[in-house]
Amino acid sequence: MRTILLIDDDEACRLPAAELLRRDHWNVIEAEDGGSGLDLAVKSRPDVILCDLLMPRVNGYQVCRAVREHLELRHTKIIVVTGRDYASDRKSAEEAGADGYIVKPLEIPKLKELLDRLLPEPTPPVGTPEPVATNGADDQGALVRFWGVRGSIPSPGQPTVFFGGNTSCVELRTAGHIIILDAGSGIRPLGLSLLEEFPNDPMDLTLLITHTHWDHIQGFPFFTPAYVPGFEITIWGAELFGKDLRSVFRGQLDRDYFPVQMEDMTSSLDFRHLPANPIKVGGVEVWWEYSQHPGATVGYKINVDGFKIAWVPDNEFLQGYAGDPRAITRDHSLVTPYRKIIQFLSDVDVLIHEAQYTPEEYPSKIGWGHSSVSNACILMKFAGVRRWIITHHDPSHDDIFLEKKLAMTRQILRDLGHECQVSNAYDGLVEYLK
Numbered sequence: 307m308r309t310i311l312l313i314d315d316d317e318a319c320r321l322p323a324a325e326l327l328r329r330d331h332w333n334v335i336e337a338e339d340g341g342s343g344l345d346l347a348v349k350s351r352p353d354v355i356l357c358d359l360l361m362p363r364v365n366g367y368q369v370c371r372a373v374r375e376h377l378e379l380r381h382t383k384i385i386v387v388t389g390r391d392y393a394s395d396r397k398s399a400e401e402a403g404a405d406g407y408i409v410k411p412l413e414i415p416k417l418k419e420l421l422d423r424l425l426p427e428p429t430p431p432v433g434t435p436e437p438v439a440t441n442g443a444d445d446q447g448a449l450v451r452f453w454g455v456r457g458s459i460p461s462p463g464q465p466t467v468f469f470g471g472n473t474s475c476v477e478l479r480t481a482g483h484i485i486i487l488d489a490g491s492g493i494r495p496l497g498l499s500l501l502e503e504f505p506n507d508p509m510d511l512t513l514l515i516t517h518t519h520w521d522h523i524q525g526f527p528f529f530t531p532a533y534v535p536g537f538e539i540t541i542w543g544a545e546l547f548g549k550d551l552r553s554v555f556r557g558q559l560d561r562d563y564f565p566v567q568m569e570d571m572t573s574s575l576d577f578r579h580l581p582a583n584p585i586k587v588g589g590v591e592v593w594w595e596y597s598q599h600p601g602a603t604v605g606y607k608i609n610v611d612g613f614k615i616a617w618v619p620d621n622e623f624l625q626g627y628a629g630d631p632r633a634i635t636r637d638h639s640l641v642t643p644y645r646k647i648i649q650f651l652s653d654v655d656v657l658i659h660e661a662q663y664t665p666e667e668y669p670s671k672i673g674w675g676h677s678s679v680s681n682a683c684i685l686m687k688f689a690g691v692r693r694w695i696i697t698h699h700d701p702s703h704d705d706i707f708l709e710k711k712l713a714m715t716r717q718i719l720r721d722l723g724h725e726c727q728v729s730n731a732y733d734g735l736v737e738y739l740k
Contacts, residue, residue: 308425309333309350313343313369314358314387319412323356326414340364341468344372348736352382353425356417357404359388359395364468368709370402375729378738383424387412448480448610448739450658454492455731457619457662457676457698458521465704470733473521474619474698476658480610480739483588486513487606487617492733493525501530508536508573512587515543516619517603518554526555527564537573542587544594544602545579552577580604595650597621599675605647607654613739616654619698621647624681628669631680631722636688644685651689656739658731659685660698664711679715687724697731 310332314320317338324334335350337343340357341364347355355373359366366386373379385406386399396407406420454472462471473490484500486493500511511531516522531537543551555577556568568575584591591609596602598621605618624640634640641648651657661682663671668678676698677685686694696715699708712730719726 308354309335309352310354310356311335311337311343311347311350311352312356313337313340313361313366314356315339315361316358319358319387319410323412323414323417330414330418340366340369343369344468345734347373347379347382348376348734351378354383354385354421356385356387359386359390359399363705366404367398367402370399370404372729374403375727376735376737378736385417385420385424448478448613450615450656450737450739451477451479452492452697452731452733452735453477453496454488454490454525455697455699455733455735456490456521456701457660458701460491461701465706468705468732469699469708469730471701472733473524474516475525476617476697478608478610478615480608481589483590484509484511485587485590485592485608486511488516488522488619489513489526489529490521490523491525491528494528494530497528497530497532501534508534508538510538510588511540513539513541514587514592514606514617515541515551516597516605516617517599517601518543518546518551519601519603519620522619523555523558527559527566532571532573532575535572538576539573540576540578540587542578542580542585542592544596544604546602550577551579584609593650595647597647598623598625598644603675605650607650610739614654615656615739616651616658618647618651618657618659620675621660621677621685622673622675622681623647623677623685626672627681628665628672628678631684631718634684641688648685648688651685651691654689654691656693656695656737657686657689657691658695658697661696661711661715662698662700664714679711680718683715683718683722683724686719686726686728687722692726694726694728695731695735695737696728699730 312320315338327334337346340361357366357369370384383405386404387408389410391409399407454475456473460471472492474488475490475492476487478485559568580594584593593607594604597605607616661679662676663678665678665680
């Protein structure tokens with residue numbers, strides 16, 4: 307049975323269509339807005355998405371673009387259903403990634419004809435053996451899942467409902483091991499998810515800390531696996547310029563700040579300072595390099611069977627430069643202090659990196675430890691990055707602003723003559739590393 311996801315805020319259109327499709331032996335999933343529809347699309351990976359065009363907050367064009375940026379949804383077909391019959395709207399939908407366009411009222415025979423054309427029944431070759439069932443983890447391979455994409459402070463609320471409001475935390479699953487990148491407020495829902503998924507199976511976890519600023523460790527006291535006997539959690543971080551790593555984590559559990567102390571964490575906690583490159587974690591190699599940010603801050607590069615993904619959420623590339631990005635060449639004197647980080651990132655397949663400020667915002671933020679959009683684009687060009695996921699969104703940037711900033715980023719990359727697939731990270735985003 308094939309799966310179709312209906313995204314429409316108008317129940318009068320959505321419910322009858324869902325009923326007719328179920329009668330036609332479709333597995334139908336429904337969403338009443340674009341944001342929840344995208345969440346369902348990532349979780350269920352439907353064969354087809356049937357999407358209204360004009361919806362509040364996240365419209366059909368945004369849904370199309372977001373789906374097309376997901377590697378795991380690359381085979382999903384998108385059909386726009388709308389009451390607007392304009393050539394310009396059809397063209398815009400096609401450019402956003404739609405495979406089909408139907409004008410309301412929805413006529414099921416026309417829809418079935420389009421579905422048959424987009425999803426022809428496969429004809430297996432003679433003699434093809436039956437597929438062998440395997441578990442989902444083996445099929446999907448390694449993956450990264452984003453649990454927190456904000457910088458500085460959590461920013462929940464309606465204006466950030468799509469991209470999310472949790473601070474930095476990413477989960478990497480590979481070779482039967484779970485690596486966690488930073489412990490912002492996003493680590494709380496990650497911990498709850500792990501306990502729900504593995505209720506009777508404590509495991510070894512590795513937590514890689516880029517630095518100990520509040521937005522990268524503030525969720526750790528709420529990480530429930532830390533309170534469960536049997537979990538073994540190894541926390542890696544750079545040797546700090548002041549306290550040691552354990553002391554920093556213990557400090558946020560001080561009785562003056564929190565009713566629970568580290569002694570109440572009944573898991574096994576092992577704090578380690580990063581040694582010389584590389585380190586072995588869960589069967590993979592992890593490399594690290596200092597980034598441009600106040601304090602002992604590093605970025606990580608993880609080699610998963612030859613596929614390299616880097617996590618650099620805090621990095622003020624070309625600190626102080628607010629000019630035209632096209633004026634900076636590789637041999638420019640401003641680039642010299644950053645050659646190590648450029649080299650570090652030059653062989654990655656996916657880079658998760660910030661671009662916190664617009665060019666207009668950056669002059670008043672110089673020295674805060676974060677890149678402007680234009681300077682981050684220069685880094686992508688010099689390092690030869692082909693897949694960039696932008697994270698560490700400013701807490702003052704709402705969903706609409708982040709969409710506009712992403713369009714600006716793509717334009718700057720085009721102006722620099724650098725081809726790079728770029729998208730914004732959001733809470734719940736899953737990327738498979740294949």
